[in-house]
Amino acid sequence: MALIVQKFGGSSVANAERVKNVAGIVTDTYKAGNNVVVVVSAQGDTTDDLIEKAREINSKPSNREMDMLLSAGEQISISLLAMAIEDLGYPVVSLLGWQAGFETDSNHSAARIKKVNTSRLKKELDKKNIVIVAGFQGLNKYDDITTLGRGGTDTRAVAIAASLHADRCQIFTDVEGVYTSDPRKVSNAKKLNEITYDEMLELATLGAQVLNNRSVEMAKKYNVEVEVLSSLKRVPGTIVKEVTKLEKMLVRGVTKDTDVTRISIMAVPNIPGIAFKIFGRLAAKNINVDIILQSVGRNDTKDISFTIAKDHCDLALQTLKDFDLLDGLEIISDSDVAKVSVVGAGMETHPGTAATMFKALYEKDINIQMISTSEIKISVLIDKKDADSAVSAVHAAFFAE
Numbered sequence: 001m002a003l004i005v006q007k008f009g010g011s012s013v014a015n016a017e018r019v020k021n022v023a024g025i026v027t028d029t030y031k032a033g034n035n036v037v038v039v040v041s042a043q044g045d046t047t048d049d050l051i052e053k054a055r056e057i058n059s060k061p062s063n064r065e066m067d068m069l070l071s072a073g074e075q076i077s078i079s080l081l082a083m084a085i086e087d088l089g090y091p092v093v094s095l096l097g098w099q100a101g102f103e104t105d106s107n108h109s110a111a112r113i114k115k116v117n118t119s120r121l122k123k124e125l126d127k128k129n130i131v132i133v134a135g136f137q138g139l140n141k142y143d144d145i146t147t148l149g150r151g152g153t154d155t156r157a158v159a160i161a162a163s164l165h166a167d168r169c170q171i172f173t174d175v176e177g178v179y180t181s182d183p184r185k186v187s188n189a190k191k192l193n194e195i196t197y198d199e200m201l202e203l204a205t206l207g208a209q210v211l212n213n214r215s216v217e218m219a220k221k222y223n224v225e226v227e228v229l230s231s232l233k234r235v236p237g238t239i240v241k242e243v244t245k246l247e248k249m250l251v252r253g254v255t256k257d258t259d260v261t262r263i264s265i266m267a268v269p270n271i272p273g274i275a276f277k278i279f280g281r282l283a284a285k286n287i288n289v290d291i292i293l294q295s296v297g298r299n300d301t302k303d304i305s306f307t308i309a310k311d312h313c314d315l316a317l318q319t320l321k322d323f324d325l326l327d328g329l330e331i332i333s334d335s336d337v338a339k340v341s342v343v344g345a346g347m348e349t350h351p352g353t354a355a356t357m358f359k360a361l362y363e364k365d366i367n368i369q370m371i372s373t374s375e376i377k378i379s380v381l382i383d384k385k386d387a388d389s390a391v392s393a394v395h396a397a398f399f400a401e
Contacts, residue, residue: 002167003125004029007039007135007157011174012231013077014044022231023084025172026130030090035125037164039157040081041135042073063108067137067147071097074134082132092130095120097145100131102138102156104146111138111146113155116163133160151212158215162222169224171211172231177238178203178210181254181395185388190399192252194239199252199345202377206255206341216240251344251353251398256387258338260290261313262369265320266330267301274325275304281319287312291339291372291381305370307381310335337369338387341379342394354378360397366390 006026013019022040030036041047050069054061061069078094085092101117124131136152137145148155154171161169175183176191178200183189195203197220204213210228219226219240229237268274275294282289287308295303308316313333320331347353357378361368366389370381382390 001033001035003035003037003164005037005039005157005161005164005166005169006172007153007170008041008081008172008231009153009174010041010044010046010077012172013040013081018231019043019077019080019084022081022172023088025231025234026081027085027088027090030130036130037121037125037160037166038081038130038132039135039153039160040074040077040132041153042070043077043080046073046076064144067108067145070147071134071137071145074137078132078134085130085132090130091128092132093124094132094134095124096134097137097156098139100133100160102159104138104140104148106140106142106144106146108144108146110149111140113138113148113159116159118163121160121164151214154212154215155218158218158222158224158226161224162218166224168227169219170227170229170237171215172229173210174230174232175210176230176233176235177228178240178253180252180399181391182209182256186254186392186395188399189395192238193236194241195252196345197240197242198376199343200240202341202343202374203253203255206257206339206343206377206379211240250347250350251342253343254341254391254395254398255343256338256340256391258384258387259310260307260337260339260381261310261316261333261335262305262307262337262381263313263316263320264303264305264332264334265326266303266332267299268304268329269325270300270302277325278304278320278323279306281323282308282316285315285319287316287319291370291379293370307337307339307370336384337381338384338390339379339381340387340390340394341377342398343377345376347376347378356397357394360393361390364389364393366393 008022082092082094103115104111135156136148140146178192178195179189181189201216204211204216226240227237290307292306366386368380372379
């Protein structure tokens with residue numbers, strides 16, 4: 001008998017028909033002789049609808065009250081799924097985050113899991129119940145409800161799988177697995193049978209919307225084997241697991257990320273420690289910096305450019321303007337940019353990867369603004385309007401028919 005953790009996102013339970021479809025998937029897994037824990041998100045656009053309701057009342061509600069509100073969406077979905085499974089004649093119980101033993105820190109709307117008390121989960125499994133758990137919520141030390149933020153349901157599922165030493169964690173989505181690019185945008189995108197944790201982490205961080213990067217980090221840390229598969233088609237998905245056959249791997253995927261802002265600081269004084277002081281202040285505000293470019297310098301100054309997430313732009317600009325060493329300097333931001341990346345373990349030992357990517361962009365007359373590389377990825381910053389064309393061109397260069 002295996003223990004399987006299954007996660008279903010909001011689109012998978014968006015309406016009654018899909019809830020019943022998920023109930024069928026879950027009960028088929030149970031009928032095969034497995035113990036099953038199911039993690040479910042709020043239905044469809046429920047979270048967005050709740051956010052809109054909040055804005056009708058208060059334009060700037062506290063994060064604590066938003067967590068109270070948004071957690072309600074999952075309470076609806078887990079109970080409806082439990083009812084559907086009951087209707088099929090199977091034993092089932094639904095649990096909110098705190099009932100399932102999730103203890104978090106107090107960072108409302110972006111909480112981190114501190115501990116999973118699995119005693120209730122184990123008791124329910126011992127009773128041969130199918131256990132359904134609310135996706136991205138927990139409880140802090142003050143007994144306040146918290147939410148894990150974007151992608152929290154993926155993270156919750158992997159955390160349960162790690163805590164219970166599950167045999168597999170299945171993440172059901174509206175696509176059939178992990179593809180070499182977004183199959184909705186790139187017609188010849190290919191589904192991968194397997195992918196390494198490191199490759200999946202890079203793809204998730206660089207814009208692939210299949211798995212949340214926090215969930216991949218956790219899966220790698222606790223060696224949880226993850227399968228990404230479709231809730232709409234009963235076909236094998238993509239296995240995310242430890243490194244295998246690196247020598248045969250090259251480019252595994254091409255992604256784009258339009259949630260990017262480039263900030264440039266012009267004529268920065270060329271003094272020791274200035275970069276540390278700039279980026280240290282941004283780090284103190286929890287602003288993550290990605291690509292960084294610094295000019296050679298002229299007239300004892302240098303230009304520094306870097307990229308951040310769009311929603312950190314205002315805070316970053318204010319932080320830089322409050323820094324006295326930058327007083328009077330020109331600070332420019334541009335959100336009409338996109339980051340296009342190629343990812344693949346083993347790229348470092350395969351010469352010509354960068355040249356192939358740059359040639360594909362050149363042939364489409366797409367200008368590169370910034371470049372960042374690592375052992376398993378190459379990222380370029382380009383104009384946002386060229387993003388889709390760039391992804392198609394780069395994908396064609398590496399994945400010819």
